Amino acid sequence: MRTRVGFSLWLVLGSLLLSGCLTRKNALPTHRPNRTAAKGVIATDASSAPRGIHTSRAGLLNSYAQVLGVHPRELQNAALYQYIDDWMGVPHRTGGTDRRGVDCSAFVGMLMREVYGKSLPRVSRDMAEQVKRKYERQLREGDLVFFSFSRKNIDHVGIYLHNRKFVHVSTTKGVIISDLHDTWYYKYFTRAGSVK
Numbered sequence: 358m359r360t361r362v363g364f365s366l367w368l369v370l371g372s373l374l375l376s377g378c379l380t381r382k383n384a385l386p387t388h389r390p391n392r393t394a395a396k397g398v399i400a401t402d403a404s405s406a407p408r409g410i411h412t413s414r415a416g417l418l419n420s421y422a423q424v425l426g427v428h429p430r431e432l433q434n435a436a437l438y439q440y441i442d443d444w445m446g447v448p449h450r451t452g453g454t455d456r457r458g459v460d461c462s463a464f465v466g467m468l469m470r471e472v473y474g475k476s477l478p479r480v481s482r483d484m485a486e487q488v489k490r491k492y493e494r495q496l497r498e499g500d501l502v503f504f505s506f507s508r509k510n511i512d513h514v515g516i517y518l519h520n521r522k523f524v525h526v527s528t529t530k531g532v533i534i535s536d537l538h539d540t541w542y543y544k545y546f547t548r549a550g551s552v553k
Contacts, residue, residue: 399424400446400533417442424534425519432519433498436472441524441532444468448531461526465501465514473499475552481514488550493537496549502537503548511547 401424414435421438422429432438450458454467462481469475477484485503496502496517502525504513515525521537535542 399442400530401535414439421518425522427519434472437468437499437516440468440472441534444532446531446533447526449526449528459526459532461514464526464532465516468516469552473552477552482511484514485511485548487553488548489553490548490550493546493549497551500549500551502546504542504545505547506545508545513545517549 399420415429417438418429418432418435421441422432425432444456444459444464447456448458449460451460452463453459454463459467462479462484465481465484466477466479469477477487481503484501488501491500498518500517502515502517502523503511504515505511506513513525515523515535517523517537518534522534523537524532524534527533527535537543537546
């Protein structure tokens, strides 16, 4: 019985590693992807996420402020939340860089270039070398958070928002907002910082 459970655990971990962000080094696209999918649904790990079409900047910021547990005035970069909203719910696809599917490092790289004008390497472990490291308590909107599901190398990246929440590409749920202190993510949380 223990052998079967152990094998199942290794099978699950192995599939996560193989579907991780760093398995392909495709170049990031230089064009804006087609954004024809439904917008306005904020996907989170919580079932009570507000849902609806964001028809105004104020509506967009109000919705994200509610999810993040902050006042809308604390959301400093409306372009950040518009970009996230445009991609919300897009599925994970290893090596993907468009609306049909995207992986974590492609999503972060494209967002950083389009919203902040900063260029990053394609792979999450290389991105980690491009940040000025910070302690968790120092994190601010737009900082990067890194995870090591393999326990060896950094193999996942997301963008910190507020109140321990970060946006990333989950292999099972696509572009989603999660809580850094969720037991699954927190035990693999490895590094964080701002892009140099």
